[in-house]
Amino acid sequence: MRNKHDxxxxxxxxxxxxxxxxxxxxxxxxxxxxxxxxxxxxxxxxTPLSAQTTALRCGxxxxxxxxxxxxxxxxxxxxxxxxxxxxxxxxPDGVDRALDMRxxxxxPGMMDLHTHLLIKPDGPVSELDRSSADRALDxxxxxxxxxxxxxxxxxxPGDFDTxxxxxxxxxxxxxxxxxxxxxxxxxxxxxxTGGHGDLNTLAPDAAIQTPTRIVNGVDEIRAxxxxxxxxxxxxxxxxxTGGVMSAGDDPTHTAYIDEEMWAAVDETHRLGxxxxxxxxxxxxxxxxxxxxxxxxxxxxLIDDEAIEMMKARGTWLIPTIYVLxxxxxxxxxxxxxxxxxxKGRVLMETRDDNVRRAxxxxxxxxxxxxxxxxxxxxxxxxxxxxxxxxxxMEAIRTATYNAAQVLGIEDEVGxxxxxxxxxxxxxxxxxxxxxxxxxxxxxxxxxxxxxKDARPRT
Numbered sequence: 001m002r003n004k005h006d007x008x009x010x011x012x013x014x015x016x017x018x019x020x021x022x023x024x025x026x027x028x029x030x031x032x033x034x035x036x037x038x039x040x041x042x043x044x045x046x047t048p049l050s051a052q053t054t055a056l057r058c059g060x061x062x063x064x065x066x067x068x069x070x071x072x073x074x075x076x077x078x079x080x081x082x083x084x085x086x087x088x089x090x091x092p093d094g095v096d097r098a099l100d101m102r103x104x105x106x107x108p109g110m111m112d113l114h115t116h117l118l119i120k121p122d123g124p125v126s127e128l129d130r131s132s133a134d135r136a137l138d139x140x141x142x143x144x145x146x147x148x149x150x151x152x153x154x155x156x157p158g159d160f161d162t163x164x165x166x167x168x169x170x171x172x173x174x175x176x177x178x179x180x181x182x183x184x185x186x187x188x189x190x191x192x193t194g195g196h197g198d199l200n201t202l203a204p205d206a207a208i209q210t211p212t213r214i215v216n217g218v219d220e221i222r223a224x225x226x227x228x229x230x231x232x233x234x235x236x237x238x239x240x241t242g243g244v245m246s247a248g249d250d251p252t253h254t255a256y257i258d259e260e261m262w263a264a265v266d267e268t269h270r271l272g273x274x275x276x277x278x279x280x281x282x283x284x285x286x287x288x289x290x291x292x293x294x295x296x297x298x299x300x301l302i303d304d305e306a307i308e309m310m311k312a313r314g315t316w317l318i319p320t321i322y323v324l325x326x327x328x329x330x331x332x333x334x335x336x337x338x339x340x341x342x343k344g345r346v347l348m349e350t351r352d353d354n355v356r357r358a359x360x361x362x363x364x365x366x367x368x369x370x371x372x373x374x375x376x377x378x379x380x381x382x383x384x385x386x387x388x389x390x391x392x393m394e395a396i397r398t399a400t401y402n403a404a405q406v407l408g409i410e411d412e413v414g415x416x417x418x419x420x421x422x423x424x425x426x427x428x429x430x431x432x433x434x435x436x437x438x439x440x441x442x443x444x445x446x447x448x449x450x451x452k453d454a455r456p457r458t
Contacts, residue, residue, distance in 0.1 A: 052096040053078045054448070057089040058106035060430060064400035064415035067393060069432060075106060077422040080448035084418055101426045101443065101455070107396065108416050109152030109423030109446060110438070111403035112378050113318050114297055114368025117142040117183075118159040118166060121373050136165035142375045143169060143180040148452050149376045150441035152423040153403070153413060154181050155368075157276055157297065158189030158212070158237040167232035179451060184234040184407055188213045189278065190224055190264065191239035192255050212239065218263040221256075225267045236268040238293075240277040241284035251343060252281035252301065258291070265291040274408070276318075280347065282306060289315050295406055297368065299358065300324070300351045307361045316406050318368035319355050321384035324348055326373045356388045365390075366406045367399035379439045382431075392435045422448040428455070 054077045061073040063085075074092065076084040091098045117139040120130075130138070139159070146154060159166050166185050173180035191212045215224045225236055240261065242251045256264075265288075268275040274294040279285035282301045289296065289309045295316040299306075302317070310317060327336060327344040359365060365385070369378035385395040404414025413421045426443035444452040 053083070053094060054450075055091060055095045055098040056106055056424060056426070056445075057091070057098060057100050057102055058104070058426070059089075059102040060105040060432075061085070061416065062105060062107040062393070062396060062431075063417060064108040064397060065417075069105070069393075069430075072102070073106075075416065075422075075424065077424070077445070077448050080422055082416055082418055082420050082422050082424075085416070099443075099453075104426050104428045104442065104455070105430055105432075105437070106416070106424055106426045107431075108400040108414055109425050109444070110150050110379070110399040111153040111155075111367065111407070111414070112146065112151045112369050112371075112399065113155040113157070113295075113366055113403055113406055114320050114370045115142075115146065115154045115156050115375070115378070116159050116371050117146075117154070117156050117169065117375070118161050119372055121371070121375070132161055132163040132165045135159075135161045136168050139166055139169045140172070140178055140180065142371075143173065143183065144178075145375045146371075146378060147179065147181045147446065148441075148444060149379060150425040150438065150444055151378060151399075152181050152425070152444070152446045153183075153407070153409075155184040155186075155235065155407065157186045157235060158278075159187070161188075164231045171232070181446070185232065186235040186237040186276070187228055187231065187233050189237040189239050190215050190221065190228075192216055192260075216260075218259055221260055221264050222267045225264065225271065229271050229273060233273060236264065236273055236275045237297075238264050238275065238277045238288070240279040240288045241281040251347065252283075254281065254284040254287055256284075256287075258287060261287050261291045265293055289313060295366070297370075300347050300354065302354045302358055304357070307358050307363055310358075310363050311361065314364065316364045316366050316402075317358060318366050318406075319358070319385075320368050320370040320381070321351070321355060321388065322377075322381045323370035323372060324351060325384075330373070352388060359385075359389045364402065365398050366402045367395075377439075379441075382435045382438050386435050392432045395435060396431065396438070422446075426455070 056075040058073050058075060061070045072089050074086040074089050075082060089102055118135040120138055156166050164187050167187055170183040170185050172178050189212045191214060193214055193216055213224050215221050228236060239255050241255055242253045265275055276295040276297055277288040277293050278297050279288055280298050280300045282303050285296055285299055285302060286306050286309060295318055297318050298320055299317050324344050324347060328341055328348060331341045367381060369381045371378055382395045386392055401414045404410040413423050422445055424445040425441050427437045428442055429437040431437040442455045
């Protein structure tokens with residue numbers, strides 16, 4: 001758990017709240033932005049929205065935790081939080097503004113726990129063609145695109161930058177300098193020499209720092225985790241196996257020996273952070289779960305033993321299903337290496353059965369898209385979760401209450417209940433009938449402030 005009294009965290013952690021419910025929202029002390037500036041950016045009235053009382057008249061309401069949607073509910077938003085849920089859609093007294101969403105569905109702002117905001121998804125993933133400053137600007141733009149797509153909270157678990165661009169993006173948004181989602185960051189993944197994330201096609205004398213931090217041995221791993229935390233890491237990410245989008249490594253191979261993985265988990269938790277692992281192969285996945293990681297990304301080759309281990313330990317799985325389809329189906333036209341596309345084809349042969357068994361067995365699942373594709377497509381993941389056995393409501397919960405639990409912020413966001421932060425989105429139809437409705441979000445509110453309102457006018 002985080003040390004809430006750490007002055008560094010108090011100055012840098014993403015601000016979740018707009019009020020003082022349960023715990024104070026620790027905002028940065030330096031604020032160059034303003035609510036008025038944010039509103040001007042999105043072309044909304046100049047009255048600070050947090051000072052208004054807004055009524056959202058919802059035809060349906062999915063609260064992120066209940067098994068059924070509620071019909072005809074009015075959500076009262078005041079001071080950046082949900083003040084009240086009222087049955088019926090009559091406009092109550094004392095409301096400054098009422099928004100008519102009676103033809104659609106309101107639900108909590110969505111969360112994506114596996115984004116790569118610094119990637120420009122217009123061709124092969126490249127680490128060497130942009131400066132860290134370029135990447136920061138690209139990351140801010142991608143974060144804003146995801147916010148407009150309904151994702152009010154993101155986790156960025158290791159990205160393609162040799163410095164700490166994503167930490168800068170997180171801090172700038174949290175300070176109010178730019179609109180954007182709240183972001184939790186693992187600045188760089190940690191991997192072994194020759195593993196996933198290393199630049200294995202380069203000549204031995206090419207003096208290039210890899211975006212993945214290449215560390216070997218217990219001492220190097222501990223030292224690098226300390227550096228990541230020093231410069232702003234909320235999470236630590238470790239490459240537990242080989243991967244698909246890299247040359248010279250095998251997704252089934254375990255990356256680290258047990259002592260190294262245990263050291264990574266121990267150092268991360270000692271410093272009050274949480275840790276996730278990239279894990280495709282079975283043995284590396286089980287090694288990481290046994291060591292005590294908080295979550296596992298991908299888990300494509302998960303077997304029955306790993307399923308039982310994850311259930312027993314409460315380890316979260318973020319399966320990132322759609323991305324493999326994207327690599328195989330779109331990769332050749334985008335110039336992806338044939339070796340990567342071939343790896344993807346082989347893994348797809350067993351992925352669906354494995355992930356389906358994990359869902360059926362009750363492994364805890366949270367939403368992550370792995371955006372090496374256009375960031376606004378992240379919600380395509382929902383249809384694949386439903387295809388592999390989840391109900392639409394269960395799939396929605398992966399990106400709301402479940403994701404909030406992974407991040408440890410479930411007492412602030414992830415559900416629509418009185419007192420919670422007012423992160424609210426709306427779609428025109430009913431995602432319980434057609435989950436792809438979430439691919440076209442019409443309305444976005446974050447911290448009680450309207451970010452997007454593209455509902456059709458009558």
